[in-house]
Amino acid sequence: MSTPLPMLDLSRVNFYLKLSRPIIWIIILPYYLFPLGGRLDLLATWRFSLGLLFFTFPVNIMMFGINDMADTDVDKYNPRKAHDYFGNQASKSDLFGLWKVILVSNMIPLVVMSIITADWILYSGYFIVALSLNILYNLKPFAFARKAPWDLPFTSVGFLILVTLACHLNQVPLPKAGPCLFYVSSTLTNHMIAELLDIDCDALGDKRTTAVVIGKAYTCAFIGALIFVQLLILTPLSDIFIAMLHCGGDASILLSYIRQSFFRGQAACQSWEGSRSFLLSMYARYTAKFSLVVYAFAKGILA
Template identity: 95%
Template sequence: MLDLSRVNFYLKLSRPIIWIIILPYYLFPLGGRLDLLATWRFWLGLLYFTFPVSIMMFGINDMADTDVDKYNPRKAHDYFGNQASKSDLFGLWKVIMISNMIPLGIMSIITADWIFYSGYFIVALSLNILYNLKPFAFARKAPWDLPFTPVGFLILVTLACHLNQVPLPKAGPCLFYVSSTLTNHMIAELLDIDCDTLGDKRTTAVVIGKAYTCAFIGALIVVQLLILTPLCNIFKAMLHCGGDASILVSYISQSFFRGQAACQSWEGSRSFLLSMYARYTAKFSFVVYAFAKGILA
């Protein structure tokens, strides 16, 4: 019998609200190909980029971070996972394997290409293990935490292109993918910096501190703006970058000017919710535009 409480538990682990950050890297390289909307390949890939990709990424992360997440009020919110114990996570490996192998198996059978999809799964799983789990745990060994997210998303972009039989993106879009995923990664590290410090998790943000992390994120946003402007126009580029900037400005205001205590739940505050909605609205609008026009393909 299906245990709905466990289904809800695993769904929360996959961070559905962050799917909107992951799905663009499926849609960006397919931009300008609206004909793909009429194909099974497109919709199968889109579904794969929701729960299966996310449960592998965030599920393995939660298995590795039970010692840190107990300090993290962000994990107490429904949209950012769970403060799960090791016993709560029993059976998670089975969920990760089944949720990934079924859609990848369907892709392999229908395309008659077992080698690519098997290779993708091995590489993606290996990256997540190297990043999160001991004895490797590069997530805790700054600055080696930085390259994993961009590399992982470039692999996802390769999967999207291969499945939908479109060429790989040009250099400009790839540079944007790297800078934008690194921005997302550093924003996540910034939000967790106080709690990671308490849990002795040495991320890049913990090592360089709040001020330099904010400056680094600001520089990455400028890099995105410089890459995007020649590909579309300054106003569309500012729409995307403004979403990231809204989170950064809200964090700086809350942390540096309002005396927020370590690990206080800023994520439950009104300023965070407003900046989060502004960020996601801006990103959604930009993703629709980029997919329709093909500027990042």
């Protein structure tokens, strides 16, 4: 008598999918597409498709899954995590088995890449470095995410490693200095916006991010400066309209936060992410990012 196959637990699949933050994939995927810009011929290759899939769930479940394991003490204060698109307010027991999901979802595509490219060293090295960076960044006794300003270089280095992987897999040259500076400034902008949204709850949980250490006003000023740096870098690489469209998307969510926090007196840890102003600014930001990704991939301005 044959043993019946175990049923797939769709609730757990949905749980892990939420942990990977699908709404944030649009912020991660550009670092795969930007360095491949101008190479529309890659769309028909297996390398491109495999890499694109890898940059969705596998990359994000490692990044955000390990973060959630480290932040159970902080996330319980955070109403943002109650929204489906920003993860879950998961307990340690809820996260049981997450390591297995992270390892399997990353190792399978990386093994496929290694077999087909006959390069075991680079993809094994990528996995070791990426996993090590995420552990050092999130987990104690290291937890550099809680030791400002070390949270900033870890974020930038992590995304530059992803860019290197994208270039190697698709056999394209590494980007020039200008695009790399844009990658760093846009990565830091995304990171600081996320820290700003979590600043009150991180402070309650004694998570000393850069935003918590310097405070709301200086964090807003820092983000504004980063947006301006992006504008200065992007304008000569493309044109002023494209640069302003992209930077306007980041500025819209910053201005919406300033209006809500400084002029409407929103209470600490009160959910803003479900409000109309946040949703409108988020959609504006993502539309601007999507427009830049399409333009940059077609024209090769950030390759």
